[in-house]
Amino acid sequence: QVQLVESGGGSVQAGGSLRLSCAASGRTFGSYAMGWFRQAPGKEREFVVSINYTGGRTYYADSVKGRFTISRDNAKNTVYLQMNSLKPEDTAVYYCAAHRVFGRWNDQKLRLDYWGQGTQVTVSS
DSSP, rough: OOOOEEEEEEEEEEEEEEEEEEEEEOOGGGGSSEEEEEEETOOOOOOEEOOSSSOEEEEEEETTTEEEEEEETTTTTTEEEEOSSOGGGGOEEEEEEEEOSSSOOOOOOOOOOOEEEOOEEEEEE
């Protein structure tokens, strides 16, 4: 069993930055690919980014490419999402996810193994 706890959300003006963290419980963190999703009000949850087990490979959604950076520290069981040049359309609840299989998790039918509870990010114009 893996528990994921996000932190670092908040309110920021457009053009600003935030850094989200997702701390995972358990001793098998390195066995899971990690990723971030987001869900804006009235919209479906959407894939943002994923990172493989060692941090050597990533997939980004086109909407965040060049602005967001995912990283992981397996010694700390933590994955990070550095968000720069934030836009109002980035406003959403951001969720951390863990899955045994690394990939571009943009298939709505895909069922990931574990989810965090979410953290709110609000970007004002």
